[in-house]
Amino acid sequence: MRILLICSSFNGLTQRAWLALRRAGHDVDVELAVSEQAMVEAAELVKPDLVICPFLKDRVPARVWRGHRTVIVHPGPPGDRGPSSLDWAIADAEPEWGVTALQAVEEMDAGPIWGYRMFPMPAEPPRKSALYNGPVADAAVELVVEVAAKAGDASFRPVPLDYRSPEVRGRLRRAMRHADREFSWAEPTQDIVRRVRAADGSPGGRARLCDVPVRVFDVYRGPDLAGVPGQVVARREGAVLVGTGDGSVWVGHVRVEREGAVKLPAALAMGDLVAGVPERSGYSEITYDRSDGVGVVSFDFYNGAMSTDQCRRLAAALRYGAAQDTRVLVVRGGEVFSNGVHLNVIEASRHPELEAWMNINAINAVCREVLGCVSQLVVTSIGGNAGAGGVMMGLGADRVIVRDSVVLNPHYRTMGLFGSELWTYVLPRRVGPEQARRLTWEALPIGAAEAVELGLADKALGGSRLEFEARVLEYAERLAADPGYDRLLAGRRQVREVDERRKPLDAYRAEELAEMSRDMFDDRSGFRAARRAFVGKVRAQATPEHLARHREWSGASAPADAGASHM
Known part of the structure; x- marks a missing residue:
């Protein structure tokens, strides 16, 4: 079936839908909803059997949905309508939520229903981004495949929306306003956490910190402290501890509300205002645990971005883990495994090019620790999406295990970079030189199943993220107890020694950095503009x-008023 995906951006959910539909045998094209003209033109060029909108903020033009069956994926249960569905679901502590596929009609979110999925909401308030990229995306991908199958069934008829039906549990909700995002630090901790997480990753909770208006993100319950609500009482690893009405919260990230400001680690964003605040334990992005011959270095960086400082701390943790008397070292990422260097920190730096250079060298050191560990077998546990250098970082292990819902983007080209992280060694070693060239040039997402087929990963495991992590740990424990462990470890050492004699890792690193210096300092491929567009969330123009x-096949170009876009 010929399917056209129309989306506001080619985000993680849309990438998963694209991958699932292609894997189901469909011919899938993608068009960004940059304008009504672009959407209409794409439908005319593709002549699709079905249009699916997995992530769309704009109205589908009538010329599209009247001429082609068009299905909208809405992040709410049947009957739910409005642009702030997930925000309200978290803010109102809904016990259950859902995703609905409905046909586009004149009235927004009011069309006949093609299918829906329901799921329980977590007891602890989830971050909106985690909810969207987790259970919402899982349900949406199932629905997209189901919709395509139903579209091929001539007898199928979608069910009209009827609020008298017991299955229709939602209602029309207004868009959240700025006032709905505001909170006072004097409120109970739980209320603050829920308010902020209902707006995380965008647009964030609204408050004043150090008498400065800020958007607040990435919050966690802190210790029960007696103090002044709103006062910053401690800091650690970029986060600040702020007093509340009944305790405290750790605030990981904020965006100062001023022109040109970007979301940053809270201590960095607040600068001198918190420079004298003492350090305090109780918050950590990186941890180490061990059991049954297995050591686990866990890291969970917000949105998978790794700053220079974070990379240095992670490299130190990996050195510590490698020095222990365990037999297997598991390198475990968080909600997002890693997306490489921290573009926001780079852009906010006084000297962005220099910060980018320091950042790439720091993440290279992390990759070197993964590759250079020859005292233990190394397993990477990729339970969340990964992109660019984050993918390459994981490939240095003996075993790469991915969660079956993960999307990998093993490329740099769309950000105007050649790339480093020793990718010119680890990627061809895994998939061969020809596939490495294809993956980095095509710059397309890879699903977990395809990653295993290509050799990019060794195994894909299902389950929730916690279930996945438990299964990876069990795998590592079996590996540590394997009767052939000594042979496997000797093989790792031998391969590393042979490869090092053939061409040292320092040579790969030097060649990559020579290319990266031209990208970062000379801006030969548009890194500066791509970075600013990403950080500033500039809407794509084509x-x-x-x-x-x-458009390539037809010879048609983007609409005349459209410019370049970096994805």
Whole structure:
């Protein structure tokens, strides 16, 4: 079936939908909803059997949905309507939520229902981004495949929306306003956590910190402290501890509300205002645990971005883990495994090019620790999406295990970078030189199943993230107890020694950095503009060439007022 995906951005959910539909045998094209003209033109070029909108903030033009069956994926249960569905679900502590596939009609979110999925909401308030990229995305991908199958069934008819039906549990909700995001530090900790997480990752909770208006993100319950609500009482690893009405919260990230400001680690964003605040334990992005011959270095960096400081701390943790008397070292990422260097910190730096250079060297040191550990077998546990250098960082292990819902983007080109992280060694070693060239040039997402087929990963495991992590740990424990362990470890050492004699890792690193210096300092491939567009969340003006196959085949160009786009 010929399917056109129309989306506001080619985000993680849309990438998963694209991968699932292609794997189901469908011919899938992508068009970004940059304008009504672009959407109409794409439908005329593709002539799709079905249009699916997995992530769309804008109205589908009538010329599209009247001419082609068009299904909208809405992040709410049947009957739910409005642009702030997940925000309200978290803010109102809904016990259950859902995702609905409905046909586009004149009235927004009011069309006939093609299918839906329901799921229980976590007891602890989830971050909106975690809810969206987790259970919402899981349900949406199932629905997208189901919708495509139903579209091929001539007898199928979608069910009209009827609020008298017991299955229709939602209602029309207004868009959240600025006032709905505001909170006082004098409120109970739990209320603050829920308010902020309902707006995380965008637009954030609204408050004043150190008498400065800020958007607040990435919050965690702190210790029960008696103090002044709103006072910053401690800091650690970029986060600040703020007093509340009944205790405290750790605030990981804020964005100062001023022109040009970007979301940053809270201590960095507040600068001199918190410079004299003492350090305090109780918050850590990186931990180490061990059991049954297995050591686990866990890291969970917000949105998978790794700053220079975070990379240095992670490299130190890996050195510590490698020095222990365990037999297997598991390198475990968080909600997002890693997306490489921290573009926001780079952009906010007084000297962005220099910060980018320091950052790439620091993440290279992390990759070197993963590759250079020859005292233990190394397993990477990729339970969340990974991109660019984050993918390459994971490939240095003996075993790469991915969660079956993970999307990998093993490329740099769309950000105007050649790339480093020793990718010119680890990627061809895994998939061969030809596939490495294809993956980095095509700049397309790879699903977990395809990653295993290509050799990019060794195993894909299912389950929730916690279930996945438990299964990886069990795998590592079996590996540590394997009767052939000594042979496996000797093989790792031998391969590393042979490869090092053939061409040292320092040579790969030097060649990559020579290319990166031209990208970062000379800006030969548009890194500066791509970085600023990403950090500033600049809306794309056209569908990127590597996605817009229908325009390439037809010879049609993007609409006249459209410019370049970096994905």
